[in-house]
Amino acid sequence: EPEVTQTPSHQVTQMGQEVILRCVPISNHLYFYWYRQILGQKVEFLVSFYNNEISEKSEIFDDQFSVERPDGSNFTLKIRSTKLEDSAMYFCANRRVPNTEAFFGQGTRLTVV
């Protein structure tokens, strides 16, 4: 089965620091998504990305967040000036086209202290 790879698996950072979460998508799956899941809660949509630009974003995805494909393959989520409430599991997801199966990475557990 196709696999989405996320690194790191766990990141601990101090409040106010910047973090970059990385995702290696599936080849030829050109629709990218980031989700956040606070422990025990729902999977919250952050942003979708296609053709090197954001196609949709939620209210959560404010100026603190940014996404990019820096080298045309990896897909990154940058969180500036982290806050305690940013502590969560962050999932990257990948689809070949919209309205089809989404493949999720294993997630990055972000802990802000």
Next chain:
Amino acid sequence: GQQVMQIPQYQHVQEGEDFTTYCNSSTTLSNIQWYKQRPGGHPVFLIQLVKSGEVKKQKRLTFQFGEAKKNSSLHITATQTTDVGTYFCAGDYWGNQAGTALIFGKGTTLSVSS
């Protein structure tokens, strides 16, 4: 923003009992997807329903899509301990920009005792 409602939030059953989770959207969906997340894991795709009134089965799992394409259900017959996890429904919504957002319900966490 768009919301997908899902109930119940938690369900505990004895092994062998049936289980059902329900999903509802305020707007018509182009499709509904179901995912399962094991404890400590990531969401894994189970199935997609596209047609109004569609019913699909996977072994002991039965998925339904409502006639109005606004609601869906997942029914598990004779639960087993391997069914433990959180079941999410998810719907695609066209937003204000060019793309779609796959929005998840809050999930139903199933626990099974033997």
